Amino acid sequence: MTSRAGGTGPASSGMPIVITMIESPDPSRNAGPSVPAPESGAPESIAATSLQKPAGRRYHPSPEDWRAEIFYSIVTDRFQATEPIAAEGDRADGTSRHGGDLRGLTSRLGYVRDLGATTVQLSPVALNGSDAYHGYAPRHFMAVDPRLGELAELRRLVDTAHRLGLRVVLDLVLNHAGPVFDYADGSNAWKGTRQAADVAANGIAVLPIELASPQHFSRRGVIDDWEDTDQETQGDFPPDYRRLATENPRTRELLQYIACWWIKETDIDGVRLDAIRHMDRTFIRDLSSAVKNYARSLGKANFAVIGEHASSDDTLIASCFESGVSAMYNYGEYRRQNRALHGCGPARLLEHSFEIAAKAFGGDHGFTVRFIDNHDLYRFLRDGEPLERLRVGLAFVLFSLGIPMLYYGTERGFRQASGRLDPENLADPADPGNREDMFAAGKFVSASSAGDGFDRSSPAFGWTRRLIEIRRRHAALRFGEQEVVFSDPGGPGIYAFVRRHREGSALVVLNTADRARRLDLSADVEPRGPLVDILDPGLPAPVGGPGDGPLRMTVPPFGVSVLMQDPEHLKPRPGAQ
Numbered sequence: 001m002t003s004r005a006g007g008t009g010p011a012s013s014g015m016p017i018v019i020t021m022i023e024s025p026d027p028s029r030n031a032g033p034s035v036p037a038p039e040s041g042a043p044e045s046i047a048a049t050s051l052q053k054p055a056g057r058r059y060h061p062s063p064e065d066w067r068a069e070i071f072y073s074i075v076t077d078r079f080q081a082t083e084p085i086a087a088e089g090d091r092a093d094g095t096s097r098h099g100g101d102l103r104g105l106t107s108r109l110g111y112v113r114d115l116g117a118t119t120v121q122l123s124p125v126a127l128n129g130s131d132a133y134h135g136y137a138p139r140h141f142m143a144v145d146p147r148l149g150e151l152a153e154l155r156r157l158v159d160t161a162h163r164l165g166l167r168v169v170l171d172l173v174l175n176h177a178g179p180v181f182d183y184a185d186g187s188n189a190w191k192g193t194r195q196a197a198d199v200a201a202n203g204i205a206v207l208p209i210e211l212a213s214p215q216h217f218s219r220r221g222v223i224d225d226w227e228d229t230d231q232e233t234q235g236d237f238p239p240d241y242r243r244l245a246t247e248n249p250r251t252r253e254l255l256q257y258i259a260c261w262w263i264k265e266t267d268i269d270g271v272r273l274d275a276i277r278h279m280d281r282t283f284i285r286d287l288s289s290a291v292k293n294y295a296r297s298l299g300k301a302n303f304a305v306i307g308e309h310a311s312s313d314d315t316l317i318a319s320c321f322e323s324g325v326s327a328m329y330n331y332g333e334y335r336r337q338n339r340a341l342h343g344c345g346p347a348r349l350l351e352h353s354f355e356i357a358a359k360a361f362g363g364d365h366g367f368t369v370r371f372i373d374n375h376d377l378y379r380f381l382r383d384g385e386p387l388e389r390l391r392v393g394l395a396f397v398l399f400s401l402g403i404p405m406l407y408y409g410t411e412r413g414f415r416q417a418s419g420r421l422d423p424e425n426l427a428d429p430a431d432p433g434n435r436e437d438m439f440a441a442g443k444f445v446s447a448s449s450a451g452d453g454f455d456r457s458s459p460a461f462g463w464t465r466r467l468i469e470i471r472r473r474h475a476a477l478r479f480g481e482q483e484v485v486f487s488d489p490g491g492p493g494i495y496a497f498v499r500r501h502r503e504g505s506a507l508v509v510l511n512t513a514d515r516a517r518r519l520d521l522s523a524d525v526e527p528r529g530p531l532v533d534i535l536d537p538g539l540p541a542p543v544g545g546p547g548d549g550p551l552r553m554t555v556p557p558f559g560v561s562v563l564m565q566d567p568e569h570l571k572p573r574p575g576a577q
Helices: 102-107 109-115 151-163 230-233 249-266 281-297 314-323 329-343 349-365 389-398 458-471
Strands: 002-004 008-011 071-074 118-123 126-127 137-143 166-174 270-273 305-309 327-329 368-370 405-407 481-488 494-500 506-511 519-522 531-533 551-555 561-566
Touching: 002 531, 071 166, 071 389, 102 151, 102 166, 102 519, 109 126, 109 151, 109 458, 118 137, 126 368, 137 151, 137 249, 151 166, 151 249, 166 249, 281 314, 314 329, 314 349, 329 349, 329 389, 349 368, 349 494, 389 405, 389 458, 389 494, 389 506, 389 561, 481 519, 494 519, 506 551
Parallel strands: 071 118, 071 405, 118 166, 166 270, 270 305, 305 327, 327 368, 368 405
Antiparallel strands: 002 008, 126 137, 481 494, 494 506, 506 561, 519 551, 531 561
16 A cells, blocks of 8 residues: 555555646536536545545455356446436437436345346446446546436445345446547547647546546547557547556556545445456556455455456457456357357357367356346347247356356346347447336337336246256356367257266256257266256156266257256165165
């Protein structure tokens, strides 16, 4: 910990951060969407804050193993609004603010608990402009957006979650700010030079004031070629989100402090780092170390730092673990598996995808965050597809190796109108259509999301809860190593894999086809002996079992089975010694 004006904070260099006081910027003076004033008491300066642990305060401990968690990702503006609804613009327009807030979300945490998810992942809460309902264009890095609520309400949300047995991960945007300055030449075009461009005379409208200096921004213009490494790593994010100079040691220290401040103030259990592909790798290393060390000083011994790197290259994603992150989004596997899970490719694609990832990630594979959809991607279920396809997709993500993440509404069967299976398509973007209102009074809805999104009686909700309960009860489905034992090579069909653990093994059998398929498995793998389908014990038991001769079973269309050794078979016979 390093001494500084007004308090203490981490500094990777071991040198004090010297705070230079400058005139407080007016966040509304730059051109662009209106920016509300932060709540009274929100710090304008880092120098006015401290990272000293409050006397007598007890912080919530970390989970022992994040692989046991199930994430539930939420777009706060769309989840639950508090009456009277404080929306901005047309509530039926997917790009406007719909009024979802922290109080509303807090009132619905019981729904998340009842589903069985264990960790709520919040979209960013820092103060943004009016058009950035999603939170990814911060203008004040140390203030809760007043349209979402106040800092006290964020604290109350985290405290309530902890009382319900839930964790909270906060999405932190530290790679860029919103449109907080204009370029002196009036153009956002990529500058194509290592020399930073000048800022217009109206200055930089960002808080805290220590960040309001040109040195803390790359100032190279907006990315227009994502294949250009210089642009990808140095450019502003479209349309005009200004990249922070995370290669600058002083910028790093300020951002590290800001991240630790949110932990101290809110008692969150982890952070999601947005778009780390656009950050300096040394910064990721320093930030992960500083955040984890500071959280440990508060009693959070296993604080999570989760990176989002939207690459298809598993090796590149895997290399981020070298920077000290706790987990990484598994985009590579998502993109390779999507067509097969939708029945538009052979089940063998799932096996090939797993082999590629296992080789790239090694022992870190179990710490990748798995998903079948999220706020940047199409909803898994498309219009016209049978609900049963979602049943298979949910079983796949919840039973496979890794940390599963559910996207709000997927457990209710929310659908996407697009029929595209390409993960992202600029001509037919996933958002805002994948960010429907969950609450009953919402106006931005489809046929699949209209009405009360929190109806626990829906078939998809019941199925998801059942899968989660099975995962919770069996360590093999949380911590077990994974081995693929069969995949249909010729088209949609059987994908079978074993999760092996010292407390017992489980054989997961999925059918991605819309017709019944036959599985004949002669491989000598666990579990051995007579088997029972723990997902549906009422189904006829399969014939045989690995190790006791071929396993033969018919898997119905979109069928899901989780086979384990029959506990009745293990009981001693009456009179046996």
